[in-house]
Amino acid sequence: MSVTLKQLAASxxxxxxxxxxxxxxxxxxxxxxxxxxxQAAAAANYHPNTRAKSLATGRAQAIGHVIPLSTSxxxxxxxxxxxIAGAGEVYASNGYEMIxxxxxxxxxxxxxxxxxARGSVDGVILHGPRIEDARVALLADLGLPFLVHxxxxxxxxxxxxxxxxxxxxxxxxxxxxxxxxxxRIALINGxxxxxxxxxRRNGYLEALAKAGIEPDPMLMRQGEMTEPYGYRAAQEMIQxxxxxxxxxxxxxxxxxxxxxxxxxxxxxxGRDISLVTHDDELSYLPxxxxxxxxxxxRSSVREAGRRAATMLLRLVxxxxxxxLTELMETSLVLGASTGPVRR
Amino acid sequence: MSVTLKQLAASxxxxxxxxxxxxxxxxxxxxxxxxxxxQAAAAANYHPNTRAKSLATGRAQAIGHVIPLSTSxxxxxxxxxxxIAGAGEVYASNGYEMIxxxxxxxxxxxxxxxxxARGSVDGVILHGPRIEDARVALLADLGLPFLVHxxxxxxxxxxxxxxxxxxxxxxxxxxxxxxxxxxRIALINGxxxxxxxxxRRNGYLEALAKAGIEPDPMLMRQGEMTEPYGYRAAQEMIQxxxxxxxxxxxxxxxxxxxxxxxxxxxxxxGRDISLVTHDDELSYLPxxxxxxxxxxxRSSVREAGRRAATMLLRLVxxxxxxxLTELMETSLVLGASTGPVRR
DNA sequence: TCGCCTTCCCAAAGCGCTTTGGATGATTAA
DNA sequence: TTAATCATCCAAAGCGCTTTGGGAAGGCGA
Numbered sequence: 209m210s211v212t213l214k215q216l217a218a219s220x221x222x223x224x225x226x227x228x229x230x231x232x233x234x235x236x237x238x239x240x241x242x243x244x245x246x247q248a249a250a251a252a253n254y255h256p257n258t259r260a261k262s263l264a265t266g267r268a269q270a271i272g273h274v275i276p277l278s279t280s281x282x283x284x285x286x287x288x289x290x291x292i293a294g295a296g297e298v299y300a301s302n303g304y305e306m307i308x309x310x311x312x313x314x315x316x317x318x319x320x321x322x323x324x325a326r327g328s329v330d331g332v333i334l335h336g337p338r339i340e341d342a343r344v345a346l347l348a349d350l351g352l353p354f355l356v357h358x359x360x361x362x363x364x365x366x367x368x369x370x371x372x373x374x375x376x377x378x379x380x381x382x383x384x385x386x387x388x389x390x391x392r393i394a395l396i397n398g399x400x401x402x403x404x405x406x407x408r409r410n411g412y413l414e415a416l417a418k419a420g421i422e423p424d425p426m427l428m429r430q431g432e433m434t435e436p437y438g439y440r441a442a443q444e445m446i447q448x449x450x451x452x453x454x455x456x457x458x459x460x461x462x463x464x465x466x467x468x469x470x471x472x473x474x475x476x477x478g479r480d481i482s483l484v485t486h487d488d489e490l491s492y493l494p495x496x497x498x499x500x501x502x503x504x505x506r507s508s509v510r511e512a513g514r515r516a517a518t519m520l521l522r523l524v525x526x527x528x529x530x531x532l533t534e535l536m537e538t539s540l541v542l543g544a545s546t547g548p549v550r551r
Numbered sequence: 552m553s554v555t556l557k558q559l560a561a562s563x564x565x566x567x568x569x570x571x572x573x574x575x576x577x578x579x580x581x582x583x584x585x586x587x588x589x590q591a592a593a594a595a596n597y598h599p600n601t602r603a604k605s606l607a608t609g610r611a612q613a614i615g616h617v618i619p620l621s622t623s624x625x626x627x628x629x630x631x632x633x634x635i636a637g638a639g640e641v642y643a644s645n646g647y648e649m650i651x652x653x654x655x656x657x658x659x660x661x662x663x664x665x666x667x668a669r670g671s672v673d674g675v676i677l678h679g680p681r682i683e684d685a686r687v688a689l690l691a692d693l694g695l696p697f698l699v700h701x702x703x704x705x706x707x708x709x710x711x712x713x714x715x716x717x718x719x720x721x722x723x724x725x726x727x728x729x730x731x732x733x734x735r736i737a738l739i740n741g742x743x744x745x746x747x748x749x750x751r752r753n754g755y756l757e758a759l760a761k762a763g764i765e766p767d768p769m770l771m772r773q774g775e776m777t778e779p780y781g782y783r784a785a786q787e788m789i790q791x792x793x794x795x796x797x798x799x800x801x802x803x804x805x806x807x808x809x810x811x812x813x814x815x816x817x818x819x820x821g822r823d824i825s826l827v828t829h830d831d832e833l834s835y836l837p838x839x840x841x842x843x844x845x846x847x848x849r850s851s852v853r854e855a856g857r858r859a860a861t862m863l864l865r866l867v868x869x870x871x872x873x874x875l876t877e878l879m880e881t882s883l884v885l886g887a888s889t890g891p892v893r894r
Numbered sequence: 895t896c897g898c899c900t901t902c903c904c905a906a907a908g909c910g911c912t913t914t915g916g917a918t919g920a921t922t923a924a
Numbered sequence: 925t926t927a928a929t930c931a932t933c934c935a936a937a938g939c940g941c942t943t944t945g946g947g948a949a950g951g952c953g954a
Contacts (some may be wrong), residue, residue: 210668212940223904228942238902255668259602259611260940263909268602270650277636283834284853289632293620296653305671307613308649310639325553325598327910328648434835435807436844461835464778464807471814491626492777492804501779510627555910566934571912581932603910606939670940 211252220248231256258305270305271295271520272329274320276313276336283432285336286461287488287509291357294513295333302521304330317346324350331524333357333516338401353527355520357512360403368523368532370516374404377505377538378411378456381484384503384540385454386419388548390482394427394452396441396462405430408458408486427452438465446473446481453549454482460493463502467545477502477545484546486538500543507538554595563591574599601648613648614638614863615672617663619656619679626775628679629804630831630852634700637856638676645864647673660689667693674867676700676859681744696870698863700855703746711866711875713859717747720848720881721754721799724827727846727883728797729762731891733825737770737795739784739805748773751801751829770795781808789816796892797825803836806845810888820845820888827889829881843886850881 217227222245230237230245237245248254262268273292277284292306299306307329311319320343323329331353334343341360348354348365356369378395385393395412398405409428416423426448431437438457442465445452457463463485467477475481487495487504495502519532560570565588573580573588580588591597605611616635620627635649642649650672654662663686666672674696677686684703691697691708699712721738728736738755741748752771759766769791774780781800785808788795800806806828810820818824830838830847838845862875 210670213942214940224941225904225906225943226902229903232942236902241902253664253668255665257606257940258669258671259606260909261942263600263602263606263911264940264942266909275636275639277640284632284636286629286632286833286835289627289629292651293618293627293653296618296651297620300653306651306653308635308639308651310636310643310649321596322598325596326601327553328601432835434837436837436840464811467811468807468814471811490629492629492775494777494779497779556912557910567911568913568934568936569932572933575912579932584932600910603939604912606941607910607912609939 210257211254213254213256216245216248216252216254219252220245268328268330269303270307270329271299271517271524272307272309272323272332273335274316274323274332275308275310276316277310278313283434286490287459288335290488290490290510291335291513291516294508294510294515295517296513298514298517298521304521316343320347320350320352324352331355331520333520337403339403339406341403353520353523355516355523355532357516358404359407361406366531368519370512370519370534370536371404372507372512372536372538374407375411375414377486377507377540378408379415380411380540381456381505382412382415383419385456385482385484385546386415386421388454388482388546390454390549391419391421392424392427392450392452393421393454393456394441394445395429396438396455396457396466397428397430398433398458400430405458412456424450433459433462435461435465435468438462438467439469440465442466442469443473446470446475452481454484454546457483457485460485460487460490460495460502460504463504463545464493467501478547480550482546482549484540487541495541495543500541501545503543503546504541505538506541507536512536553600554597556597556599559588559592559595559597562595563588611671611673612646613650613672614642614860614867615650615652615666615675616678617659617666617675618651618653619659620653621656626777629833630802631678633831633833633853634678634856634859637851637853637858638860639856641857641860641864647864659686663690663693663695667695674698674863676863680746682746682749684746696863696866698859698866698875700859701747702750704749709874711862713855713862713877713879714747715850715855715879715881717750718754718757720829720850720883721751722758723754723883724799724848725755725758726762728799728825728827728889729758729764731797731825731889733797733892734762734764735767735770735793735795736764736797736799737784737788738772739781739798739800739809740771740773741776741801743773748801755799767793776802776805778804778808778811781805781810782812783808785809785812786816789813789818795824797827797889800826800828803828803830803833803838803845803847806847806888807836810844821890823893825889825892827883830884838884838886843884844888846886846889847884848881849884850879855879 213224217224230242334356337356337358337360340362344363344367345365359369359371429441455466484503487506488509556567560567573585677699680699680701680703683705687706687710688708702712702714772784827846830849831852
């Protein structure tokens, strides 16, 4: 099937040792010999067997991603695909494999310890952190390098993470709406237990407080970020005795739902009502052009994937390089969905 | 770090051989001994090292998915996440690992041969087949079991695939629109070179021919299936001297774009104009409820992932079980987006 | 000339597992 | 009673690689 090191060595009249060293850039091999080996390897399309190599070195050369699939709310996070694409680029160019494991979410803990016990990965990325997420302590216990995409509040264990500045993002967005004299601003957020949702809400509340606006529970909602969720939220809130004059959405998918909900009622975004959404720059829902459809807090989740992977690889190379953290700022992009309050 | 077979054997005063056999269900081990071993293994959280195991057995216990990332049109296929989720479930419950490799699309060929040479996978799933896709022959040459998600026209090599009946689907959808007296039906399709797009177009043309309608090139469009693509297509076509009275969309994301495009012009789906879309049942864009938003040809891509994975595993177990094929029919689901022609 | 570095290569052990080919008693058939 | 058969176990080789610990030439200074 495929060439082995031994075969390659035999065909060159060299020992496996020398061939191995030649290909791995060790100094104790003659330059001419090295060239000869490299050429023969290329000609024979030789690639070292990953499993043998990592058995010998003790490094798996692979990073794991565990995707918990809740049995109750079976949503595959749409942000996930773009994040993975970004991370994958980095893994590929560094010779790492990406291992994905889809598990029922009550099995997630055992998935990690299984991954460690089997020695399948050198590190993992933790997705979708909740508030006080127990997985962080679990991973720390396992001694496996890991990086959280997002953060988790109320956890003492130090850990590495990459996050966007959710609080500031939504603070700014709210402030921006306030500057247009909006005082009834609805927040259509993600699931309550998600850490990012809480941070966004904090930013929102903070800005309201600063503007002297009393938050109205009727205008705050959390749930799985689907299109119909946005649609229903918009339609229901607009029927309130005191409807909102602006919406703040946690995902562009929800924003599309809100847009449709309002438009079905004959309301036009930017004129009759305002909307700011977070925009992860999902590739199939681009919100760009001269004047984007939505005013948005924008941050590329693809880029986040790239950076997260880079950080994790650094962590794998030097496990004691301490917790690595990065907070990405978002940009507030002006689109067509915002304007002054209509009276 | 983690327990090895040798350690486990030593702690039990048994040989590695016996422990291995006990855990792998071989008959030549005493029932009492087996129980003892199993208990000790569970207590010690023993899991065999994957790499060592697969080195010894020659099977990788892993399936590869290669995700080509075109440098020109950088769209991460939104359908992909749900397909992966379905396939992942099956891999996990069969003890297989899922390996994802993100590669620039001009490197895709070498990605496969690399995967084979390194012995990292026992099989691969081929995504996004084009018309006359060269990758099929390539994979057949490599001798690696593989399964195509979709099909490819004009390829002689026999191969295994799982596809939905795209042609029939769009035939039925077109026929359905014709039955409402629509005669100007626009097709907003995926990228021309994709095999599924061609099949859908064939179904569409076939039905038009049967209804005695001359296809109008002005009403046929292909492109990357984003929301703005649908929006633009709708807006432009509606301005034609002879605008369409119905749309046929290849993706629910495009359908949302069309919906928005029409609604911006004050047109209401189902009343002023009709729309049928293909619906992959993406979890964050559910098109269900009593009366779904869109009339659609529906087929769960998550389920497709499950079935594809199951088929591939069967193929890996028995490589000569011949090419396996499965054609999934879609259901035509009546929603609120269709109605008779408005005059 | 001798001894000591370098330079360049190799044999062999080992990573953690499976698997082949026995070995050892105990059990059974004749 | 003896040989053949079972039921259980084990030693050792091997999967394809890396890495430790030399070892043989050749070059150098004295």
